[in-house]
Amino acid sequence: MSDGMELFDVFAEGSGSLSSGTTIKQEPVDNAAIQKAEMNKRKQKESRERANQLLGQLSTGAAADKDIRITSSDGDDEAEDTEILPKRPKTETNAEEFPGLASHPRNNIKIVETEGNCSHEVVLPPNMEYVPLKPRTTAPAKMYEFQLDAFQREAITCIDNSHSVLVSAHTSAGKTVVALYAIAMSLRDKQRVIYTSPIKALSNQKYRELEEEFGDVGLMTGDNTLNPDASCIVMTTEILRSMLYRGSEIMREVGWVIFDEIHYMRDKERGVVWEETIILLSDTVHYVFLSATIPNARQFADWVVYLHDQPVHVIYTDYRPVPLQHFIYPAGGSGLYEVVNMQGNFREDKFTEAMNVLSQVGDAGQGGITRGKKGGTAGTSHVVNIIRTLKERDMIPVIIFSFSRKECEAYATQMTNLDFNTEDEKAKVKEIFVNAISLLSEEDSKLPEIGRVLPLLLRGIGVHHSGLLPIVKEVIEILFGEGLIKTLFATETFSMGLNMPARTVLFTSARKFDGKDYRWITSGEYIQMSGRAGRRGKDDRGLVILMVDQQMGQDVAKQIIKGAPDPLNSQFRLTYNMVLNLLRVEGINPEYMLESSFYQFQNYDALPQLYENVEKKKKELAACKIDRETEISGYYQMEKQIDVLKEAVKEIVTKPKHLVPFLQAGRLIHIVSNDKDFGWAALLDFHKKANPVDPLGSDVMYVLDVLLFLSAESAKNLSDITQLRPPNENEKGIVEVVSVAISCVSEISAARVKLPQNLKAYEGKQSAGRVIKEVLKRFNGIMPLLDPLNDMKIRDAVLQENIIKLQALEKRKESHPLRENSKFDEIYKQYEKKLELEAELKVAKTELKKAQSLLQLDELKCRKRVLRRLQYCDENDVITQKGRVSCEVSAADELMLTEMMFGGIFTELATPQLAALLSCFVFEEKAGGSKLADDLSGCLRAMQEYARRIARVTKESKLEIDEDKYVESFKPHLMDVVHAWCTGSSFAEILKKTDVFEGSIIRCMRRLEELLREMVGASKAIGNRDLETRFEEARVLLKRDIVFTASLYL
Template identity: 50%
Template sequence: MGSVKRKSIEDPSDTSRPEKQLREDSLLGLDEQVACVHDVSYPEGYVPHAPSSAKTEESLKPAKEFPFTLDPFQSEAIKCLNNGESVMVSAHTSAGKTVVALYAIAMSLKNNQRVIYTSPIKALSNQKYREFKEEFSDVGLMTGDVTIEPNASCLVMTTEIWRSMQYKGSEVTREVAWIIFDEVHYMRDRERGVVWEESIVMAPKNSRFVFLSATVPNAKEFADWVAKVHQQPCHIVYTDYRPTPLQHYMFPSGGDGLYLVVDEKGKFREESFQKALNALVPASEGGRKRENGKWQKGLVVGKAGEDSDIFKMVKMIIQRQYDPVICFSFSKRECEFLAMQMAKMDLNNDDEKVNIESIFWSAMDMLSDDDRKLPQVSNMLPLLKRGIGVHHSGLLPILKEVIEILFQEGFIKCLFATETFSIGLNMPARTVVFSNVRKFDGDKFRWISSGEYIQMSGRAGRRGIDDRGICILMVDEKLEPSTAKLMLKGSADPLNSAFHLSYNMLLNQIRCEDGDPENLLRNSFYQFQADQAIPDLQKQAKILAEERDSIVLEEEDSLEDYYSLLQQHKSLKNDVRDIVFSPKYCLPFLQPGRLAGVYCTNTNENVPSFSIKENVTWGVIINFEMVKGLSKDDEDKKPEDANYTVDILTRCMVHKDELGKKSTKIVPLKDPGEAAVVSVPLSKIDSLSSVRLKIPKDLIPLEARAHTLKKVSEVLSRYAKEGGMPLLHPEDDMKVKNSSYSKAARRIEALESQFEKHDISKSPIIEEKLKVLHKKKELTARIKSIKKSLRSSSVLAFKDELKARKRVLRRLGYISRDDVVELKGKVACEISSADELTLTELMFNGVFKEIKVEEMVSLLSCFVWQEKLQDAQKPRDELELLFTQLQDAAWKVAKVQLECKVQIDVENFVSSFRPDIMEAIYAWAKGSKFYEIMEFTQVFEGSLIRAIRRLEEVLQQLIQAAQSIGETELESKFEDAVSKIKRDIVFAASLYL
């Protein structure tokens, strides 16, 4: 395939090329749609070997034949594998990346080599194990929950297990020839992404890699990194090809039709988009209400389900035979709420119902009679029989798997799922619906990103079944065409490192024979990306320096002196204002009708004013109020400590910044004839006049506002003749008694007399000269900041943090002065599923020795529970006492970190341990039935099961830890704890195994 475009890493023109560029480099002579890009990264100084011509007939035979014609990207990737070289395959969901993994496994087995397949989630590992087992038989599984045939030639595992095997020096790591990292774009995950980076950097030097990833625009950068770290070529096979093209529609809330906004050729239809927005019925007239920051959707409370948007939408999809459909929703509650809207819809015939029932009950056979009575189990079957399913992390794992199986078999026509359904599971549908275009990301409501949209919409369109996939966005608020285009036609999110240091990683690195934390940092993708930025930063600094040096000013020294006086003047004026206009002094004078001077800036002017006299606009005070804080403490503040805003009638507006947050920039109105009441913070008031006007009660009519401002103008012009508006004197009238104020006021007077005597102040173009000097100073500051970035990029990115964290470990007694891992360190080395330091401190404080097993399990639940519950049950006294001990240990650990200069928010850290499920876990360890616990707890069944499974994971790690330091008594106590919690529905085996 001679038309393949290859470039070596040394090629200076080849920076990490964006997605668009890659698309333009596509294979020549092929249909543009199917085309792929093949590129290769070589390590520095690497000389490619000439291919050996002495290959035997046996070695030329493909390791595996496929019953279909391979796509160009698949055959390109397989060529790289046959040449024994690593490859990264970057392609859309459902494009067929697994073919490359299957070939790599077949090739390893044929050559009697060992191969590892890692995936980000246990459920995906279970599925892949089942798939590979049917194909190859010599396959094992290791997920932390389950171990099956650990000596098999092909091992499927989670990336976390692979990382810990590498740290422990397992013999598997010495034998492995190929490592397949599935869903490698997971590396950008904020919490767990670092595990991928560690395991790639630490991978055995003689192994080769297959990386499977969703489309990432910087695939080349990733391959460059792998080539550098492992000193071997790494190929990139990139394709933007979708086997089934997509059409993107909009469904406006309250409307009754679909509008095609992006066609299958990727063209955005502006006209259709505008029509959709015009058909939008505002929320107040129906559609949707928002309550307490949660989205309530589809129906205004009390309306029948058939009137809801989602019911109309699904009905239309079924009528047009666009099913099966996945409706994505961003919360578990909303998923269930929307599914309940389908109460009157039945999508299955009698035969299908019989099949569903038999599949369902044969899956539930492994459950005890009590567990089968769980409301979630009994409520789900009637829904499933009607062809409707729900899939989210709050479901019982066994239910989730039954639903996946029913969906794959075509018995579920409409599935309501959360975002997690779009990761890895190979379950395409014909149509994908987004029930919302905004999501809450733990911090705020925001538009979904183009990367998230690509990931989820990738589920639409089944290869070989549908001629196109359909994506429908349900929109309930006006969105800008630019926002829509960015979402629907934007590029995938780049693969950026989420690397961070953890104590467990440090201790394991220090303990390993050839471990070296600095080496891990130096080789991290994070450091690589920082280093990549260096040439660009150097270029920027050079351009800015040239621009700065081209600015030549006459009398620059004298100007500098004047500029510095101005800066001092400005700073002192601010100090004075902060004192005089603090609530303590100014509140008694903010009566309605008093004239006030407000600072005004010109929006177009990014350069500050260089006049001593500032731009002040006069207006009338209407009233003032305390700013309500977000927390209870803010509301209880004393009046003099609280924040206030003043409503002033003036010809100004509060300028909003891009994010829509109110910035405190006050700007003149474009039409000076307008008059508006604006809320300004006290800090924006420049002066208060002794003049008060009588103002009308009702200022809503424009005439009333205009008439009042006319009176203000008259007052201003009258006093202009008499030397200016009479002001309240801070000391005489407002009774400001403050030594700092007196000092600042005297200093301002002295400065103002210096201005008058200054030689340069007489220059007619002084303002212009000062603006030029200000620009020069800004350029100097930008150059300084770039140089600072350059210093931090070229040295080790985490060098200071590494030192600080080592200080913490020494001070707490985890490592010695000479970096030898002590007893405590050996324990923390084993703990990767919970906060290792706090847990180790509790263990060494003797807390676990003195308490009952059930209490210990209950205490450990605080380490694995992350969700915030509204009305969580308060734990009983003895458990609360234990929780206090945990908080004390966490407080101590956090304080030491703060003292050792590790950046940490102590309050946040301590409150991250939550007692919400202590009672539930205590009852479970005591032997209660699962349904009994569900009766008194607010938690979703699946969430509780996940917590108990994580708890078992932590206990297993604690067993290892106790073993490593010879604590046999504790070891048997932890084993006893495992036997108490490991039972029934919580640990029911996966249906895939």
């Protein structure tokens, strides 16, 4: 019996008539798709030949290196193996030949002269010569009532010549002007145009704008479909991808595709959708890419030219229509410090003044709500004071960015004594709010969440984050756009896409929690949010204020405020839905998608530099000649043996059962952490805490509070222990109390010191430091250690044996003949440098080898293996009935849902239970969970068992997976909420069941409705009317009242 059949038997329990043994023929597509596929085949063949030529020449330069093999994988003789980059015979050549090579056929680059503050480059296919753009001789497709900026004029000229264009400019610079012109030209020329937006909310807003301007506009987001036969259709990128996979008739008529916010392609979760879409689009389509400033705009255009064999123009400007001033507000201070002026110059004197203020008030972090730890709301008074000052100086409206939804609301509720609106403005706010809320039922309109927000809005204060009710969030957007909200507390999502600038932007913290740790915000994040400051045509300048509540180095501040924008790097990853869809369509395959990805392109692009790096390291290594190298090598190996034995001794000695009896206050211990030697420290105290790896287990950790010498710079930020450093060689250092794990103890001294009483005060800590230094001086820096055998009385045979070996090696080391050589230290350093170069060469070769391979090919093989074993496709990569179902599911885990469908679990559940179970696939937030009813916990356990089975098959197919994490990724926290909703409970009633934000509940239910629609389609694809009806019934139960209130933009 084959692997596939054996495993299918495990999953097929209760599968009824849903046999997966049926093979589905690959689907024919329309002629345009077939032509595209044939062209893709030719391109694939050409690119393989180019890659083979390159790899053959590359392997030449590495002929002497047996560890560099030009292969596409680790070798696997299973049926699914497909060699994309075959091995080439190695031939002799010189490294100097490499600069003439290219990782792909080099496109032509032409720099076009421009007027004004923008740059214009055009990337052309290798076989195409540059022809200057023709000036427009007819009336423009669209007239503007204002003078266009240089970058807008350049981009519009490209569009007039039917050339694709990438426009990279700051937020609010006016990129939309270019998109509007492309739409106007398409409508004039009777072509269809697609406008893609990264998220549904932006699509709705953009639809409203374009419909008012052009009229002939439709919308397709999954949630809403309006006027789908329109000449201009606004849609999410996911919808466009789905249309391409299905060979939609609409795509035949499309002349232009506009990708708004293309920098979203670097999003880890959804960036792959952009890559798939751009790869799948026809070569006959022209493109307008709108992006925030990205440093590698030309590389992206280079990739598009490589894919579609047409010129792409890159119009770039870092010009801001409204210049920005950047200020720092130090917590505890009383003023703002201009650190970057309107000319973009960093003012070091003002930055130093701001940091001095922090030093004076202490680095206790008494200023923001977040300061690298959870903290409270101590910084609210500072925010209130800043906003009051901004109001007095007419520097509003202001957007206050905070990195927590709860903090946004906490700040807003503290604005009790501030009122920004006149009576007339209050009346307008109330009118807009009442009109919007009238769309709700009487019961929903009385929700406490709605009642709480109106008093704030009347005073011109708003809150904007993803946890709000969608209708409330849209009201706030409309009011802010109308100038009726003067102070808006928002999370960073407000900075993405929405064109809603303000006079001032205020950051409540320079640090954020990224899901793993607290860190400084990046320059890219700062650029995106600070770009909302300054309204074109209204403000002569925009103000950006960064609240800082702990010391930050000048280099950190410069990197945040003056740093370069984040590059556009590929986030391409394989999914089962992608693989199956590519197997389903004739003429294209998953390997082609891999080879065509921006991910692969960027790696190919790096080949010349990587090869040069290998050659450079080789030359440096060849030039490194060591006198008496054999003897030095022996001495070096002996030192390494000593280090290993010392570590083995330390591991036994520092076990709590041996070390704890000697942890008295004042004991001097040697601290080493993360390869940083902090020297001798004085122990103050120790305590036990639960092991974070297994918090419920019996194992505990010991944490020591020690007086430690630190560099003055790193001591400014004790909250970030990862950046703590010992003092430099000639630095006095600062003594601070730091908590360290017991594993950081390298040696334990026999000496103890008497410590001062007051160690909280600065002077007390420095006095203790002087005592430690005096003891070290007395022993000439060589501290007497507790003997593990005689003093600590450790009885351990392995320890005793290691100590004997260590003593013998130390004796040999001291008497080694090389130590008599006067140049010993110099020769030894040279040898260490050579070893360092050898290690660097090994890394360089590994990086080169990785870039030469078709990345992720091995993962593709493993994924195909999973699909075969679960019978989603056969040995010839023809998809089966199960594969057909999976092709229909992209909103959630397609394998889990397909296995559960064929396993019969959905047929056994009542409709509300069915909806509740599926909520586990679409809810992603962390939340506390209440005890589930028996019927829900039973189906949850059944689902978790399916997850474990799939994880086991994945492991057997040689794909890395953490079984527990995979099972836990299906979150049951809203199961009872969804079940109650589907049995008729009101929204007010289900809110009592959870502490999850209202907006998060609605977002989960809307995603659930989208998943149910896909499950209806999946059931229909295999002709299962019963399941189709059940999923449709669940969708009907779900889709009611406030959860599915229409967008105000529609």
